[in-house]
Amino acid sequence: MVDRHRIELVVNGETETQEVEPRRLLVDFLREDLGLLGAHIGCEHGVCGTCTVLMNGETIRSCITFAVQADGQEITTVEGLASNGKFHPVQEAFWEKQGLQCGYCTPAMMLRTVEILRENPSPTRDQVREGIASQLCRCTGYQYIIDAVLEAARTMSAGAETDGKVLVKQGAGPSSAEAAAQTQGSGPALEEEAEDASRQKES
Ligand code: FES
Numbered sequence: 439m440v441d442r443h444r445i446e447l448v449v450n451g452e453t454e455t456q457e458v459e460p461r462r463l464l465v466d467f468l469r470e471d472l473g474l475l476g477a478h479i480g481c482e483h484g485v486c487g488t489c490t491v492l493m494n495g496e497t498i499r500s501c502i503t504f505a506v507q508a509d510g511q512e513i514t515t516v517e518g519l520a521s522n523g524k525f526h527p528v529q530e531a532f533w534e535k536q537g538l539q540c541g542y543c544t545p546a547m548m549l550r551t552v553e554i555l556r557e558n559p560s561p562t563r564d565q566v567r568e569g570i571a572s573q574l575c576r577c578t579g580y581q582y583i584i585d586a587v588l589e590a591a592r593t594m595s596a597g598a599e600t601d602g603k604v605l606v607k608q609g610a611g612p613s614s615a616e617a618a619a620q621t622q623g624s625g626p627a628l629e630e631e632a633e634d635a636s637r638q639k640e641s
């Protein structure tokens with residue numbers, strides 16, 4: 439008989455109690471057991487960042503986190519960003535600035551943006567570049583994503599309503615920053631290539 443563990447966690451403000459196998463990945467738990475499809479699966483190795491969710495307000499890779507590790511924790515997926523029928527300012531900014539193309543990286547990118555802006559509400563463009571280097575995007579060239587993050591910073595600083603539970607809480611879990619160490623090389627390099635291409639086009 440397969441060993442199962444009872445876990446209780448808060449997901450997007452709702453308490454969830456389930457029995458899971460010890461090897462059940464958090465991303466599979468969220469997608470298949472709770473039907474929260476915003477956490478996407480890409481590399482399944484903790485590199486690309488498409489599976490990013492917030493655990494107690496900090497980004498983690500849900501593809502390399504077991505569901506049992508989330509026992510007793512608070513998880514936020516992209517589905518939890520909007521509240522009272524209103525988009526989160528970060529969602530608004532990605533919409534306004536067209537910070538997406540296919541959208542596959544977007545839920546994770548927005549959750550990472552929430553974390554970036556909680557840690558630094560007024561980042562420079564270079565700080566945003568560095569901040570999103572943990573998240574790979576195959577489509578956009580990153581420029582509009584950076585625009586969206588800066589727009590979110592502007593509107594949130596101007597007093598737009600934000601979801602306190604997402605922005606305030608700190609907690610444990612394998613952080614994106616750790617996983618980002620593996621991707622630091624590829625993110626900025628792609629951005630630089632996109633910028634070079636853009637400059638050549640303009641000249
Ligand atoms: S799917 Fe989790 S980091 Fe790529």
Ligand code: FES
Binds near residue numbers: 538540541542575577
């Ligand atoms: S918008 Fe397609 S991967 Fe980022």
